[in-house]
Amino acid sequence: MGATLEEHLVATRKGRYDSYLAFLRIPSISALPQHAEDCRRAAQWLADALTEAGLEHAEVAETGGRPVVYADWLHAPDAPTVLVYGHYDVQPVDPLELWTSPPFEPIIVGDRLLARGAADDKGHVHAHVMAAEALLTTRGALPVNVKYVFEGEEESGSENLDRWLAANAKRLAADVVIISDTGFFEGNRPAITIGLRGLMYAQIDVVGTPVDVHSGGYGGVVENPVNALAQIIAALKGPDGRIRIPGFYDNVVALTEAERAAIAALPFDEEAFRQRLGVPALVGEVGYSVLERKGARPTLDVNGIWGGFMGEGSKTIIPAHAHAKVSCRLVTAQDPARIFEAFRAYVEEIAPPGVTTTVRQLGGGRPSLTPQDHPATQAAARALEATFGQAPVYIREGGSIPVCASFDSILGLPVVLLGFSQPDEHAHAPNEWIDLNNYETGIRMFARMWDELAVLPR
Amino acid sequence: MGATLEEHLVATRKGRYDSYLAFLRIPSISALPQHAEDCRRAAQWLADALTEAGLEHAEVAETGGRPVVYADWLHAPDAPTVLVYGHYDVQPVDPLELWTSPPFEPIIVGDRLLARGAADDKGHVHAHVMAAEALLTTRGALPVNVKYVFEGEEESGSENLDRWLAANAKRLAADVVIISDTGFFEGNRPAITIGLRGLMYAQIDVVGTPVDVHSGGYGGVVENPVNALAQIIAALKGPDGRIRIPGFYDNVVALTEAERAAIAALPFDEEAFRQRLGVPALVGEVGYSVLERKGARPTLDVNGIWGGFMGEGSKTIIPAHAHAKVSCRLVTAQDPARIFEAFRAYVEEIAPPGVTTTVRQLGGGRPSLTPQDHPATQAAARALEATFGQAPVYIREGGSIPVCASFDSILGLPVVLLGFSQPDEHAHAPNEWIDLNNYETGIRMFARMWDELAVLPR
Numbered sequence: 001m002g003a004t005l006e007e008h009l010v011a012t013r014k015g016r017y018d019s020y021l022a023f024l025r026i027p028s029i030s031a032l033p034q035h036a037e038d039c040r041r042a043a044q045w046l047a048d049a050l051t052e053a054g055l056e057h058a059e060v061a062e063t064g065g066r067p068v069v070y071a072d073w074l075h076a077p078d079a080p081t082v083l084v085y086g087h088y089d090v091q092p093v094d095p096l097e098l099w100t101s102p103p104f105e106p107i108i109v110g111d112r113l114l115a116r117g118a119a120d121d122k123g124h125v126h127a128h129v130m131a132a133e134a135l136l137t138t139r140g141a142l143p144v145n146v147k148y149v150f151e152g153e154e155e156s157g158s159e160n161l162d163r164w165l166a167a168n169a170k171r172l173a174a175d176v177v178i179i180s181d182t183g184f185f186e187g188n189r190p191a192i193t194i195g196l197r198g199l200m201y202a203q204i205d206v207v208g209t210p211v212d213v214h215s216g217g218y219g220g221v222v223e224n225p226v227n228a229l230a231q232i233i234a235a236l237k238g239p240d241g242r243i244r245i246p247g248f249y250d251n252v253v254a255l256t257e258a259e260r261a262a263i264a265a266l267p268f269d270e271e272a273f274r275q276r277l278g279v280p281a282l283v284g285e286v287g288y289s290v291l292e293r294k295g296a297r298p299t300l301d302v303n304g305i306w307g308g309f310m311g312e313g314s315k316t317i318i319p320a321h322a323h324a325k326v327s328c329r330l331v332t333a334q335d336p337a338r339i340f341e342a343f344r345a346y347v348e349e350i351a352p353p354g355v356t357t358t359v360r361q362l363g364g365g366r367p368s369l370t371p372q373d374h375p376a377t378q379a380a381a382r383a384l385e386a387t388f389g390q391a392p393v394y395i396r397e398g399g400s401i402p403v404c405a406s407f408d409s410i411l412g413l414p415v416v417l418l419g420f421s422q423p424d425e426h427a428h429a430p431n432e433w434i435d436l437n438n439y440e441t442g443i444r445m446f447a448r449m450w451d452e453l454a455v456l457p458r
Numbered sequence: 459m460g461a462t463l464e465e466h467l468v469a470t471r472k473g474r475y476d477s478y479l480a481f482l483r484i485p486s487i488s489a490l491p492q493h494a495e496d497c498r499r500a501a502q503w504l505a506d507a508l509t510e511a512g513l514e515h516a517e518v519a520e521t522g523g524r525p526v527v528y529a530d531w532l533h534a535p536d537a538p539t540v541l542v543y544g545h546y547d548v549q550p551v552d553p554l555e556l557w558t559s560p561p562f563e564p565i566i567v568g569d570r571l572l573a574r575g576a577a578d579d580k581g582h583v584h585a586h587v588m589a590a591e592a593l594l595t596t597r598g599a600l601p602v603n604v605k606y607v608f609e610g611e612e613e614s615g616s617e618n619l620d621r622w623l624a625a626n627a628k629r630l631a632a633d634v635v636i637i638s639d640t641g642f643f644e645g646n647r648p649a650i651t652i653g654l655r656g657l658m659y660a661q662i663d664v665v666g667t668p669v670d671v672h673s674g675g676y677g678g679v680v681e682n683p684v685n686a687l688a689q690i691i692a693a694l695k696g697p698d699g700r701i702r703i704p705g706f707y708d709n710v711v712a713l714t715e716a717e718r719a720a721i722a723a724l725p726f727d728e729e730a731f732r733q734r735l736g737v738p739a740l741v742g743e744v745g746y747s748v749l750e751r752k753g754a755r756p757t758l759d760v761n762g763i764w765g766g767f768m769g770e771g772s773k774t775i776i777p778a779h780a781h782a783k784v785s786c787r788l789v790t791a792q793d794p795a796r797i798f799e800a801f802r803a804y805v806e807e808i809a810p811p812g813v814t815t816t817v818r819q820l821g822g823g824r825p826s827l828t829p830q831d832h833p834a835t836q837a838a839a840r841a842l843e844a845t846f847g848q849a850p851v852y853i854r855e856g857g858s859i860p861v862c863a864s865f866d867s868i869l870g871l872p873v874v875l876l877g878f879s880q881p882d883e884h885a886h887a888p889n890e891w892i893d894l895n896n897y898e899t900g901i902r903m904f905a906r907m908w909d910e911l912a913v914l915p916r
C-alpha cells in the first residue's frame with residue numbers, strides 16, 4: 001500500500017517549500033506596467049506546477065491584460081464540481097525601505113515565511129496545488145471535480161476577468177466556487193468570511209499654473225493646487241466619520257439587530273487589536289463598533305497623495321499640480337459605478353475656482369455577502385474544524401474580492417470564502433508573512449474540504 | 459585716452475558671457491546637502507572673479523554653513539560707503555522633467571539666457587562684479603567705497619548669516635545697503651521694491667500605523683494620516699482666503715488709504731497677468747486687490763505634500779504617514795518666531811485623534827519696508843531712469859529677503875532693493891531665464907548708481 005496523505009505531505013515537505021519559494025520569487029506586481037512580463041512568467045510557472053501536480057488542461061489563458069491560469073480535473077462523474085479561485089499577482093512593494101528583507105527573496109524566520117504574496121495570495125494558490133498533488137499521488141484521484149481559475153489582476157482592479165468569465169461560462173460550469181483569498185480571525189482563530197466589501201478607486205488631479213511658481217511672487221493671488229486638494233479631501237468626510245458624498249449611503253442595507261448581535265458576540269479584544277496596530281486610538285464612523293466599521297460599513301481613504309517639493313529642506317513654491325488616490329470600500333447593495341459618479345460629481349462641485357480639477361476611476365468591484373447556512377459553507381466549517389481543531393467563526397471582512405460578486409452574477413454560482421492567512425499578515429504592506437503552520441494545515445484542510453463536498457447530498 | 463565705460467562693455471561682451479555662464483554651471487543648491495561642495499565651489503569661483511575684477515580682500519568666509527563671499531574697494535575717502543548684498547546659491551531644480559534644457563547647462567535663446575540662477579540671483583551678482591570691473595578698468599577707481607557680501611544660504615533660510623553679520627559688524631560699516639535680488643514690474647517696467655514679505659516655513663508630519671496597512675482590512679477603524687493631514691491643511695484657511703490661525707493677523711499693520719491708492723495707481727493689467735500665469739482665475743483673500751494680496755498681505759501655502767502610494771495604478775493602503783511643507787509670507791510687523799508658535803499650537807489643536815502630529819520650523823525671516831523718499835532710493839530711481847530710459851515704479855514684492863530686515867536691525871543701515879530681472883523670469887521654477895538686455899543695462903545701471911551716490915550731499 002502507498003503512503004497516506006499525511007505521510008506523503010510529511011515526506012515531500014522540503015520539495016514543497018522549494019516550489020513555494022520559487023513561486024514567491026517572481027515579482028508578479030500587476031499594478032505596475034514594468035512587471036507585466038513577470039506576471040506572465042508567474043502565470044506560466046503556475047500552469048507548469050498545476051500540470052506537475054497531475055491536473056489537466058493547464059492553460060495560460062489570454063484576457064487582454066495579465067493572463068488567467070486555468071486547469072481542471074474532471075474524473076469524478078458522480079461528485080460535485082468545484083471552481084477554485086485565487087490570484088497569482090501581488091501588491092506593489094513600496095515603501096521598500098521598510099522591508100526587513102527584500103520582498104521577492106523569501107526567507108523563513110521561525111514559523112514565518114516572509115515575502116510579498118506569501119499570504120496574499122500565493123500561499124493559498126500554492127496550497128491548493130499541493131492539496132491536489134497530495135490527493136492525486138496518494139489516491140490517484142480527487143473526490144470531486146475541480147476547475148482552477150487563478151487570476152493575475154486581482155491587485156489592480158480585475159479589469160479583464162469579468163469578460164473572460166462570461167466568455168468561458170460554459171467551460172466554468174460548476175456547483176460551487178471556493179475563493180481562497182481571505183484569512184482567519186483575531187488570535188489565528190479559524191474563520192469563514194461571509195461578507196466582503198466592494199471597492200471604488202479613483203484619482204483626483206488638481207492643476208494650477210503650468211509650472212511651479214514662486215510662493216513669494218504669487219502667494220495670495222493664485223489658488224494652490226495642494227491647498228485645493230486638501231480642501232476637497234477634507235470635505236469628503238465629516239467629523240462624525242460619515243462620508244459626505246450626496247447619495248453615498250443610498251444603497252447601504254442597514255445591519256439587522258441579529259447581525260449586530262452576531263458581530264458583537266465575536267471574541268474580539270479591541271485594546272489588543274489597537275496595540276497590535278500601534279495607533280494611539282481607533283477611530284471611525286460614530287454609532288458603530290470597531291468590527292462593524294471594519295467589515296460592514298463603507299469607508300473612504302486616501303491611498304496616496306503627492307504634489308510640489310518633497311525633498312529635504314525648504315523650497316518656496318506654489319506647486320503646479322497635486323494628486324491623490326482615493327478609494328471607498330463599499331457594502332451590501334452599493335454599486336461601484338454609481339458611487340464613482342456620485343464621487344466625481346461631488347468633487348467637481350466642491351473643487352475651488354482657480355484650479356482645474358479632474359476625477360477618473362482606477363478600479364472598482366461590487367461588495368458581496370454569502371449565506372452562512374449553505375451546505376458548502378457548512379462543509380467548509382467541518383473541514384476547518386477537523387484540521388485546525390477549532391470551529392470557525394463567521395466574519396465580514398473589510399477587504400474586497402470583486403470577483404466574488406462576479407461569480408454570482410455571471411456564473412450564477414454560490415461562493416464560499418475559504419482561506420487561512422493570519423489577520424495581521426501585512427498584506428499590502430511591508431514585511432508580508434504567512435504562518436507556515438497555517439499553510440501546512442491549510443493544505444490538509446483543502447483536501448478535507450473536497451472530501452466533505454464529495455459526500456454532500458446532491 | 460582709454461575706452462569709455464560703454465566702449466569697454468561692448469568690447470568685452472563675449473568674455474563677460476563666458477564668465478557668467480561658467481558661474482551658472484555650478485549647481486550651488488544650498489537646500490540640498492549633496493550640493494554643499496558645489497556651493498563652496500561657487501563661492502571660490504566668485505571670490506576669484508571679484509579679485510580678477512580689481513576688487514580687494516576677496517575672501518571665502520566661513521559661517522558654519524555655506525560660506526559668505528566678501529570683497530571690498532575702499533579708496534574713495536570722501537565718498538560714501540555702499541554695502542552690496544546678493545546670493546550665489548540657487549533653488550533646487552525639480553521637477554527636472556519640466557526643464558526644456560538642463561538647468562545647469564545655460565543656453566542663450568534669442569535675448570534670453572536660460573539656467574537655474576540666471577535671474578535669482580547669479581545674474582545680479584555677476585552684473586555687480588562686471589560693473590566694478592568696467593569702472594576699475596576704464597577709470598582706475600570706483601566713485602564710492604563698496605563692500606560686497608554675497609551669501610550662500612539665501613534659498614535655504616539664511617541660517618548663519620545674521621550671526622556672521624553681527625560678528626563682522628565693524629568691518630561691514632557702511633552708509634547704505636544695496637540688495638540686488640528683486641526684479642522689475644509687469645511689462646519689464648523698471649521698479650524699486652520698497653516692501654518685502656517675511657517668511658515662516660514649517661513641516662507637518664502625521665504618523666498613523668507603523669507600516670502601511672490594507673485599506674480593506676483596516677479602513678473604518680484607523681485614522682488615515684493623509685485624510686488627517688488634508689483636514690489640518692483645509693482648516694488653516696477659510697473660504698474667504700483668511701488664515702484661521704488664532705493671532706495670525708495681530709501684528710499686520712493695515713494699509714493706509716494713501717498706500718492703497720499708490721498700489722491701485724500702478725500700471726497693472728490683471729487679465730494679462732492671469733493669462734500669463736495660465737490659471738482659470740486669480741483667487742485670494744476677500745477685500746484686497748491682486749497687487750495688495752501679492753505684496754502687502756500675508757499668505758499661507760503648501761509647498762509640497764506626500765504620503766502613501768504615488769505610483770501608477772491603484773494600491774489599496776492606508777498610508778503609515780503623511781507630510782506637508784507649509785509656509786506663510788508675512789508682512790509689516792509679523793514675527794516669524796511668533797507666527798510659527800501660533801501655527802504649531804493651532805495645528806496641534808486641530809489635529810485629529812488616532813494619529814500623531816508634529817510640527818517643526820524649517821526657516822523664517824522678517825518682512826521689511828524701506829522708505830521711498832530716502833536719498834539713496836531716489837539715487838537708484840535716477841540711475842534706473844538714466845539707463846533703462848523710464849522712471850521706476852515703487853512696488854511691494856511678495857517674496858522674502860530675510861537679510862533685508864537684518865541689515866536694519868543688526869547693522870542699522872538703510873536698504874535699497876535694486877534689481878532688474880523680469881517679473882515672469884521663473885525664479886524657483888523650471889526654465890528660469892533672464893533677459894540679457896536687462897542684464898547688460900543692469901551693469902550700466904549699477905555703475906551709474908555709484909556715480910549717483912557719489913554726488914549725494916553727505
